[in-house]
Amino acid sequence: MPRRSFFRLSRQRWLRLFFYLNLALVVGLITHQIWLYVAESKFESVHTLEVADIREVLRDRTDYRFAVVGNINNSVNVFQEEIVPLINQGGIDFLVSAGNAVNGGRQESYQAIYQSLETLNVPYLLTYGENEDSDFGSYLFYEYFGPHFYSFVAGNSHFIFLDGTGKSSTSWQLDWLERELTASEAKHRFLFVGLPLHNVVSDAPLFEADNYLNDPRLADGIMALAEAHGVDTVFSANLTLFSQQTINGVDYVTTGGAGGILIDADSSFHHYVIVDVDSDNVTIAPVRLNVDSPGWWRMLSSVASTVYAFFYVSYTRFLLIVGVLTLLALRLHRLIFEDRDYYPDFDIDPTPFMDKRLRVAMVSNNYFPFVSGVSVSVDRLRTGLCDLGHTIQLLVPRYRDPWHDDSATERIPTLMAFGQKGEFRLTNPFSARFRRCLRAFKPDLIHVHHPFWLGSMGLFMGRRLKVPVIYTYHTRLEHYAHFVPLPGALFRNLISHYLIKRFSNRCQGVIVPTHSAEEYLRMIGVKTPTLVQPTGIDVARFAQVEESALEALRERLGVDPASKILISVSRISKEKNIGFMLEALAELKAQGHADFHLLLIGDGPDRAAIQTKIDTLKLTAQATLVGAVPPDQMALYYHLGDMFVFASTSETQGMVILEAMSAGLPVVAVRSSGIDDVVRQGVNGFKTPRNRQAWGEKVVALKDDAELSEQLGKQASQFAAEFDIANFASTVASFYAEVLAKYYSPSR
Numbered sequence: 001m002p003r004r005s006f007f008r009l010s011r012q013r014w015l016r017l018f019f020y021l022n023l024a025l026v027v028g029l030i031t032h033q034i035w036l037y038v039a040e041s042k043f044e045s046v047h048t049l050e051v052a053d054i055r056e057v058l059r060d061r062t063d064y065r066f067a068v069v070g071n072i073n074n075s076v077n078v079f080q081e082e083i084v085p086l087i088n089q090g091g092i093d094f095l096v097s098a099g100n101a102v103n104g105g106r107q108e109s110y111q112a113i114y115q116s117l118e119t120l121n122v123p124y125l126l127t128y129g130e131n132e133d134s135d136f137g138s139y140l141f142y143e144y145f146g147p148h149f150y151s152f153v154a155g156n157s158h159f160i161f162l163d164g165t166g167k168s169s170t171s172w173q174l175d176w177l178e179r180e181l182t183a184s185e186a187k188h189r190f191l192f193v194g195l196p197l198h199n200v201v202s203d204a205p206l207f208e209a210d211n212y213l214n215d216p217r218l219a220d221g222i223m224a225l226a227e228a229h230g231v232d233t234v235f236s237a238n239l240t241l242f243s244q245q246t247i248n249g250v251d252y253v254t255t256g257g258a259g260g261i262l263i264d265a266d267s268s269f270h271h272y273v274i275v276d277v278d279s280d281n282v283t284i285a286p287v288r289l290n291v292d293s294p295g296w297w298r299m300l301s302s303v304a305s306t307v308y309a310f311f312y313v314s315y316t317r318f319l320l321i322v323g324v325l326t327l328l329a330l331r332l333h334r335l336i337f338e339d340r341d342y343y344p345d346f347d348i349d350p351t352p353f354m355d356k357r358l359r360v361a362m363v364s365n366n367y368f369p370f371v372s373g374v375s376v377s378v379d380r381l382r383t384g385l386c387d388l389g390h391t392i393q394l395l396v397p398r399y400r401d402p403w404h405d406d407s408a409t410e411r412i413p414t415l416m417a418f419g420q421k422g423e424f425r426l427t428n429p430f431s432a433r434f435r436r437c438l439r440a441f442k443p444d445l446i447h448v449h450h451p452f453w454l455g456s457m458g459l460f461m462g463r464r465l466k467v468p469v470i471y472t473y474h475t476r477l478e479h480y481a482h483f484v485p486l487p488g489a490l491f492r493n494l495i496s497h498y499l500i501k502r503f504s505n506r507c508q509g510v511i512v513p514t515h516s517a518e519e520y521l522r523m524i525g526v527k528t529p530t531l532v533q534p535t536g537i538d539v540a541r542f543a544q545v546e547e548s549a550l551e552a553l554r555e556r557l558g559v560d561p562a563s564k565i566l567i568s569v570s571r572i573s574k575e576k577n578i579g580f581m582l583e584a585l586a587e588l589k590a591q592g593h594a595d596f597h598l599l600l601i602g603d604g605p606d607r608a609a610i611q612t613k614i615d616t617l618k619l620t621a622q623a624t625l626v627g628a629v630p631p632d633q634m635a636l637y638y639h640l641g642d643m644f645v646f647a648s649t650s651e652t653q654g655m656v657i658l659e660a661m662s663a664g665l666p667v668v669a670v671r672s673s674g675i676d677d678v679v680r681q682g683v684n685g686f687k688t689p690r691n692r693q694a695w696g697e698k699v700v701a702l703k704d705d706a707e708l709s710e711q712l713g714k715q716a717s718q719f720a721a722e723f724d725i726a727n728f729a730s731t732v733a734s735f736y737a738e739v740l741a742k743y744y745s746p747s748r
Helices: 003-038 046-057 076-089 107-117 138-144 170-183 216-228 295-337 373-387 432-441 454-465 477-483 488-506 515-523 539-543 547-557 578-590 607-616 631-640 655-662 692-704 706-723 725-743
Strands: 064-069 094-097 124-126 150-154 157-162 188-193 233-236 242-247 250-255 271-277 282-288 359-363 391-397 409-412 414-418 424-427 445-448 469-472 509-512 530-532 564-569 596-601 623-627 643-646 667-670 685-688
Touching: 003 295, 046 094, 046 124, 046 150, 064 076, 064 250, 076 107, 076 271, 107 138, 157 170, 170 216, 188 216, 216 233, 216 250, 250 271, 250 282, 359 373, 359 432, 359 454, 373 391, 373 655, 373 725, 391 432, 391 454, 409 432, 432 454, 445 454, 445 725, 454 469, 454 488, 469 488, 469 725, 488 515, 509 515, 509 725, 515 530, 530 725, 539 631, 539 655, 539 706, 547 631, 564 578, 564 631, 564 655, 578 596, 578 607, 578 692, 596 631, 607 623, 631 655, 643 655, 643 692, 655 667, 655 706, 667 692, 685 692, 692 706, 706 725
Parallel strands: 064 094, 094 124, 157 188, 188 233, 233 250, 359 391, 359 445, 391 409, 445 469, 469 509, 509 530, 564 596, 564 643, 596 623, 643 667, 667 685
Antiparallel strands: 064 271, 150 157, 242 250, 271 282, 414 424
């Protein structure tokens, strides 16, 4: 490999690894955020305990001191590392936050401030401010600390906390405040409101002009009541400065330096406020931090402190943002700078693999003796590939009933069986036998036939053994929602399509039986190279039967020779839409068309329900549930019929239709995916909407027009001849070669 190509591939691998590591980080952080909000909190109603402690501290005292801080903003290096030690050593009785103790109302912010406040040796209280209310934090504040506005009396003072955010009713708060002040007999009265009252601080910075209480009615009401009832001091925060003004006998103190960002102004500095109270007087003084620092340095330090506080409190959210931006950057890099060619690589040469005898491991969740379309398809592909000289190893479930296996068939032990007769087997996907067999076989490629269970293990082993994996899309999973123990709509509309898409895109090649199935895969986002190839049929075996054996079967079934025989082959289950056919035939009988006899071949969980429906519709003489028929006898039943009828809308191919055509039967089917590709309207049969009258009309047309029936039967036989097993196996082998050539291409 050229040196440049090697380094390009190496860089792509590292970018891919970096992408997935970031993706894992983002998923983990989102999970952490969800856990924060659903995990049980370790603290609640803190103010209840703190108020009780303050009352106990101030019991029978008239002289005391407390500290007021504003704009802590979850600061660690200012509040927790500088202010808290001073408070703990300075003879302070308790501490009050005037607002913005947190930098946002998120879960992690409240948990961080609680941890910081718990380092205090004194009781503490919080005022409900702008930051406490942000990010839907009102509920968390109420849960963790208490109501948004409250009051209590301790010592000779009345402490009242208000809500200036607008979360509480203005009329109710003012009425409550008036009652509190009117009834108060305390010597001193202190009010705390998180936002400064309008126009109280005249020298606020221009960009903080909107940081006042934005409800003039509430602001004017508080000021009027404070003046009327002799309030000593109104404390607030939300501005990045210290200010003390006296208006009409009331002190208004704004403090905003306990950790938040500062500005280059004389009034903006890190500080906290000491309030000394004696029996008659209240003295207020700020305690300034970093007094000797110049303004520009204080501003720079405050910015660094704010950034550090954000990272300390919201590091998970910070990493989440970085992770998401990194993912977007990697995605944009890939979209813009990586060259992409959406056409096939025509330089890939599959010739060396065309001439090679391949070792193919086939993995299926069901196989004979359970008769199903998948079992038949797997067996026919195996037969055709063996005839071409390839070596096949089957890995399939173990069943109760024996089957004539050879040494190339490995039966995997079953964990659980379900279905009417235990036909669906859940094998042990972690079976050591499964892994040993694959390793010992040393396959060139692995071909899986289901996107789950053993199919998933086949994909896993393909990665371990470093060989390509081919997936054949056999089944429309959304039509099997009634078998899955999940809400039907959830599985049908979301999970089934996602499962198919994800599994297909992890394989190196996908085989689909019809163009409509390929279109479905492209619609749901499958980008893997795809081969459209219907399952082959043994044309020679279905084309002719012995007349004596046919007559013996007719006598055994007791079918009236005068009746037109309708053949239908399918699993007797809900998704096969058998009830639709019976109802349509009942309508034909009511119209006088009783000269028909339907042979329903197959078994399944709804057999009893279908028999009940036959009896209810009074079709006992016109419809017979034949049951399961061995594959080697199916040709006789097809040749017994005059036409093949079908109503299933869950097929990806409708292989039994091609078998019936090989026997010369014209077809009447409901138009759906799979059916639409093999039934040619008016050539080898008819396809109708899901309408009983339209479907019944075509049955009558073939039943009553022998010439038309014979013509379409001949054309059906000619059409089916194109799907011989030999052609089927040869086409699949060529696809194997293409996938192998691409898998081992140096440019991969």
